Amino acid sequence: MTIDTPGTGLDPTHDPTRASGLADPGSVSGITRSRTTTILGAVVLAGAGLWLFLAFGATDPDVRIVEGNEVGQYDAIRLMYVHVPAAITAYLAFFVTAVGSAMVLIKKSVWWDLVAGSSAEIGSVAAALALITGSIWGKPIWNTWWEWGDVRLLTTLVLFMLSLGYLAVRRLEGTAEERAKRSAIIGLLLLFNVILVNRSVELWADQTIHQQSTIADAKIEDLKAFTLYYSMLLGAVAYAWMLIHRFRLAWLERQYDRFGIDDAIARRHAEGASS
Amino acid sequence: MTHVPYLIAGWGISIAAVSLYAFSVMRRAKRLAALVPVDRRRWMTGDDADIIGES
Numbered sequence: 001m002t003i004d005t006p007g008t009g010l011d012p013t014h015d016p017t018r019a020s021g022l023a024d025p026g027s028v029s030g031i032t033r034s035r036t037t038t039i040l041g042a043v044v045l046a047g048a049g050l051w052l053f054l055a056f057g058a059t060d061p062d063v064r065i066v067e068g069n070e071v072g073q074y075d076a077i078r079l080m081y082v083h084v085p086a087a088i089t090a091y092l093a094f095f096v097t098a099v100g101s102a103m104v105l106i107k108k109s110v111w112w113d114l115v116a117g118s119s120a121e122i123g124s125v126a127a128a129l130a131l132i133t134g135s136i137w138g139k140p141i142w143n144t145w146w147e148w149g150d151v152r153l154l155t156t157l158v159l160f161m162l163s164l165g166y167l168a169v170r171r172l173e174g175t176a177e178e179r180a181k182r183s184a185i186i187g188l189l190l191l192f193n194v195i196l197v198n199r200s201v202e203l204w205a206d207q208t209i210h211q212q213s214t215i216a217d218a219k220i221e222d223l224k225a226f227t228l229y230y231s232m233l234l235g236a237v238a239y240a241w242m243l244i245h246r247f248r249l250a251w252l253e254r255q256y257d258r259f260g261i262d263d264a265i266a267r268r269h270a271e272g273a274s275s
Numbered sequence: 276m277t278h279v280p281y282l283i284a285g286w287g288i289s290i291a292a293v294s295l296y297a298f299s300v301m302r303r304a305k306r307l308a309a310l311v312p313v314d315r316r317r318w319m320t321g322d323d324a325d326i327i328g329e330s
Binding site for chain 2: 246249256
């Protein structure tokens with residue numbers, strides 16, 4: 001089977017599945033896979049099974065008796081085990097983006113630039129899920145899908161939009177240095193925004209329908225707390241697994257860009273020599 | 276069980292989105308890998324310019 005490679009000048013009969021000295025770089029189907037990602041992927045899959053069991057099989061609905069009345073979120077509490085990990089994963093991803101951005105500005109490191117960009121993309125997905133699942137959770141509990149006056153919702157939305165802006169700036173015209181520097185500055189702003197989102201319910205306690213820190217004040221306990229911690233840990237492992245894959249894709253994209261340019265220059269030289 | 280439609284929507288969207296994203300990353304890598312020489316497919320160490328703008 002030949003591969004159509006328009007514009008690259010690559011040999012269309014080139015066999016990309018041929019092995020080389022790297023771990024498994026010759027296999028196109030598993031190009032971003034390695035022993036580490038295989039183990040992490042297996043942990044995530046097995047962990048997801050336990051996550052579902054804890055969230056739906058082991059934990060009870062939220063039902064409490066207050067002054068003789070039955071109150072609580074009932075089974076809607078189970079949305080917490082997907083909403084909170086999504087938000088925490090977004091925080092983690094944007095923190096890594098900010099660290100990578102700082103390293104780009106200090107050391108002009110390509111490696112950190114690719115890590116920052118990869119992490120921001122995963123963070124955007126996580127932030128979008130945090131917003132969506134929060135909205136779905138909010139409807140049965142607060143009787144609203146969205147509340148514009150809530151500072152945590154607004155700051156999270158700003159964080160999500162900023163991450164999209166970061167990703168857009170990475171694709172703007174300009175030299176690699178210009179793009180890296182511009183995006184790194186926005187990457188640092190993401191960290192500031194993460195802190196703002198996290199502290200918003202304390203800073204503007206009267207402008208939110210979110211409760212204040214649940215874990216710190218031990219408002220939930222026992223198996224529900226364990227399930228919540230476990231969900232956050234699983235989110236972090238899944239993030240690490242996806243980050244490695246996404247970084248390897250980013251590296252491929254960079255190599256493809258460079259290889260294409262190198263090849264175009266070589267062809268121009270060849271054309272000049274023949275005329 | 277109460278709030279079943281909300282649970283299906285919240286959990287379903289999350290699991291589907293993460294699965295689709297992971298699948299799309301691997302699919303993009305697979306397609307791109309076919310266009311990049313074997314020895315350039317993986318970052319190892321020091322075998323490529325590590326400073327932005329120097330390549």
